[in-house]
Amino acid sequence: MKDTSVMERAGHSVINPDAAQTYTLMTVAGDRPGTVDRIINILRRRRANMQTMTIARDAQADQIRVTITVNDTEVGKAYLIEQLRKIVDVQSVEEISATQVVSRELALVNVASTAETTRDILEVGNLFGAHTVDITPDSIVLEITGSSDKVSACIEQLQPFGIREIARSGQVTLARESGAE
Numbered sequence: 001m002k003d004t005s006v007m008e009r010a011g012h013s014v015i016n017p018d019a020a021q022t023y024t025l026m027t028v029a030g031d032r033p034g035t036v037d038r039i040i041n042i043l044r045r046r047r048a049n050m051q052t053m054t055i056a057r058d059a060q061a062d063q064i065r066v067t068i069t070v071n072d073t074e075v076g077k078a079y080l081i082e083q084l085r086k087i088v089d090v091q092s093v094e095e096i097s098a099t100q101v102v103s104r105e106l107a108l109v110n111v112a113s114t115a116e117t118t119r120d121i122l123e124v125g126n127l128f129g130a131h132t133v134d135i136t137p138d139s140i141v142l143e144i145t146g147s148s149d150k151v152s153a154c155i156e157q158l159q160p161f162g163i164r165e166i167a168r169s170g171q172v173t174l175a176r177e178s179g180a181e
Contacts, residue, residue, distance in 0.1 A: 019073045022051060024096050024103075024173060025081065027066040028058055030089040039066055039090070042083045048072060052105075052148075052170030063091070067173045100176055106169040107144045107151045108133065112162035121161050128154035139164060 029035050036055055043050060051069040058065045070077065077095065084093045109130075111121050118140065122132065125142045128150060134141040144154045148171060155166065 020049075020071050021074070021077075022069060022071050023077045024101065024171070025068045025070065025077075025084070026092075026094045026096055026173060026175065027068065027084055027090060028092045029064055029066065029087070030091065031057065031062050031064045032089055035064065035087070035089040036066065038087050039084065042080070042087070043068070043070075046076075046080055046083065048076075048080055054170045054172050056172070067171060069171055094175070096173070096175055101173045102176060103147065103171045103173045104145055105148045105151050105171050107155065108167045109142045109144060109155060109158060109163060110165040111140050111142065111158050112164055113138060113140045117161055121158065124154070124157045124161075128157075130154060 027039065029039065043053075048068075049071040051071055052067075053069070054067045056065055057063070070080065072080065081093050081095060084090055113121050113135075115137075118135075121140050121142075124130075125132065125140075125144075128144055129146065130142040130144045132140065133143045142154075142158075144151050151168065155163065
């Protein structure tokens with residue numbers, strides 16, 4: 001008997017948690033008005049389960065790079081790539097695996113501090129290679145750069161001090177060079 005607890009619709013993600021995987025898609029598109037909006041509309045209509053999305057200028061001034069991390073099935077991911085490639089301004093869409101990329105994430109973390117906790121907060125930051133961006137009598141802002149796991153681990157260690165605010169960039173990704181032959 002078919003499970004009817006999840007309604008299926010053509011072109012929409014119906015994710016069985018056991019079948020879902022995390023995929024990173026790198027999209028290069030022309031930097032024209034409405035391009036990003038069209039990309040986002042595809043993701044919205046597909047009800048894609050986005051983990052991160054970063055948008056930045058590419059090496060060529062007239063192009064942008066949109067890096068999207070989605071949690072979906074293999075079939076859902078393939079359909080999403082197919083739909084993204086249909087957008088006129090999109091020049092390429094590639095799925096890249098974790099072994100084919102260099103990825104980093106940036107987080108700015110505003111931590112509540114007192115005279116007694118300042119040294120401990122800075123020590124936690126130093127353990128994770130964080131840079132101190134701002135210090136006031138009642139807060140410290142740390143900049144953490146690294147893998148998403150490293151950023152999350154640092155934030156977890158700072159929780160007991162009282163986090164006031166967090167701003168995370170999402171993954172910024174470049175494909176690895178295949179090496180000289």
